[in-house]
Amino acid sequence: MTIFCSKKLPKIKSVGDVFKEVRKKNNLTLFQASHLSHIPKKHLISLEKNQFQKLPSAKAHCIAYVRRYAKILKLDEKIITDEFIRQTDLNNYQPIHPHSGLKIRPLNSIILWTKRLAIGALSIVFFSYIGWQINGIMRPPTLIIFTPNEGYVTKQLSATIQGQTDAEISLTINGQKIRVNDKGQFEVEISLSKGVNTITISATKKHGKTSTLTRHVVATPTNNQVSYGSQQPN
Incomplete structure (x- = not known):
């Protein structure tokens, strides 16, 4: 009868x-090995720890690193490479991109995040537009007077009022409504009285917001001119 003895393999x-x-037998540090092989130190660490999933995703990169490392350590490149391919099963392992350090995500996940970003961007645009519209309604209208300047002195008993406001605005000068063109521009001549004349220009939106400017014009007519007093604009 044959007796079999167990033997530890x-x-x-x-x-x-x-x-x-x-590497240690050759008294090489990881830094020195990286310098000699031109392989990043982090990939040498992954190789020595058998963490092959952290190597670059391309098979050619993995095999090139193994051959190069074997060469500087004076190992048989073919034997080491064949054993590496056998141990890692390159066709099935999940690689990590060498630059990002992040696992490659499934296509469905990328599409989902793309949709979320698109929805977020559209939401920002929509609410920005609503905010802009509300601000346009709530703020007072623009009102600029080009002429006359404040404190303007004239020898005439009339003055031309020129200015700019928003389109579709109700404009009044000293309480009388003035026509504004489709660009918000207006020009009107008003009568003056001798002395200081107060001219009040008001622009009002449909929702009640009003902007008001005041100009003081001094009329100093000659003695032969007749003052008819302050008149309303035409």
Whole structure:
């Protein structure tokens, strides 16, 4: 009768263990090995720790790193590369992009995030437009007087009022309504009385917001001119 004795089989070393062991025997630090092989230190660490999923996603990159590292450690490149391919099963492992350090996300997840970003952008545009419309309604209308300037002195008993406001605005000068063109521009001549004349220009929106400006014009007619007093604009 044959008696079989159990025998403990030696543990098969991984590619990473071989790299680490040989590097240390050659008294090389990871920094020195990275400098000699031109392989980033973080990828050498991943190789030695058998964390192959952290290597670049392209198979060519992985194999190139393994061959280059084997070469500077004076190992058989073909044997090491074949063993690396066998141990890692390159066709099935999930890689991490070398630059981003993030796992590649499924296409559905990318589409979902794209939709969310698009909805967020549209929401921002929509609420910005609503805010702009509300601000336009709530703020008083624009009102600019080009002539006359405040304190204007004239020898005539009339003055021309020129200015700019918003379109579709109700404009009055000293209480009398004045026509405004489709660009918000207006021009009207009013009569003056001798001395200081107060001219009040008001622009009112449909919703009641009003802007008012006042000009004081001094009329100093010659003695032969007749003052008819302050008259309403035509």
